Amino acid sequence: MxxxxxxxxxxxxxxxxxxxxxxxxxxxxxxxxxxxxxxxxxxxxxxxxxxxxxxxxxxxxxxxxxxxxxxxxxxxxxxxxxxxxxxxxxxPQISWRTVFIVEYAGPLLIHPLVYHYLPQLIYGAKVEHSALQKSVYAMVLLHFTKRELETLLVHRFSHATMPLFNIFKNSAHYYILSGALLAYDLYRPGLSAPAVAGTWRDNKTMLYAAWAIWTFAQLSNLSTHLTLRALRPAGTTTRAVPMGYGFSAPFRLTSPNYFFEILGWGVVFCMSGSLAAGLFLAASGRQMILWAQKKHAGYKREFGDKYPRSRKAIFPRIL
The missing domain is CATH 3.10.20.90 (Phosphatidylinositol 3-kinase Catalytic Subunit; Chain A, domain 1)
Incomplete structure (x- = not known):
């Protein structure tokens, strides 16, 4: 040598x-x-x-x-x-960006199929969609379109790739839970126009309120994603304490993006009463809670006294 x-x-x-x-x-x-x-x-x-x-x-x-x-x-x-x-x-590896694009494509393909083209085949009859069903259909499509655009234009990934097999495991969550099961349950005859006529699920005030809360959740989620993007210059893995809307008062959260995500899907569940929406909310919410707690503990270890003590991991003043 x-x-x-x-x-x-x-x-x-x-x-x-x-x-x-x-x-x-x-x-x-x-x-x-x-x-x-x-x-x-x-x-x-x-x-x-x-x-x-x-x-x-x-x-x-x-x-x-x-x-x-x-x-x-x-x-x-x-x-x-x-x-x-x-x-x-x-x-074999695959890029994280590709994985997310493939995952979110599932609901964007499945929901229109069930809503527009397959009611006769699936339910044995045509479905006269209610204002409720039209609303949740639009919410699902807008949500996953937003996710696709964020994947392409907003998110930066600290790891470029993941094992190829994970794309099948990860996609199952979206193609089955928020894809096939959710679409089947949301657009069924039990929530059609004749079925909900005269009930609170057909009330315009309720629908307007649901849209207002859902829109607030989506825009707030986007805002926190933009904040996180600004923390990490392109081509780096720089880490810093995130500040600003969602991270500071009045929410004071480590992962406000997860909180607003859960809030948005909570609206879909509450307005529809769909068991599939509840299952998807429970499964994805549990995972986001685990991620938020892990990130919260990691930030506290990394930044010590510099990390705001008043922050909670995912739910304001609770957890």
Missing amino acids: SDSTIQIKVTAAKKKTALLRSLPLPLTLTFPPSPPPTVRDVKTAIQQAHPSLSAVRQKISLPEAPKALGDESAILFGSAGDAELVLGDLG
């Missing part, structure tokens, strides 16, 4: 994929000592040596700790001026 270089030995993880077994490992990589190489540099060097193993598929860890190292982590060297890393294969 030259005085002007340092060496990193890369060995294979115990659990080997077919691709890892096909590579000539262990592999020795040579770097200049200054600046010290990062995990990203190691991944790039491995990809250059073996193009079949792209950087996004690689999991780099230490021999004594299986947890993946962050791309910006600097490599620590022993007294001999060398280091050893363990290489794992995460398998």
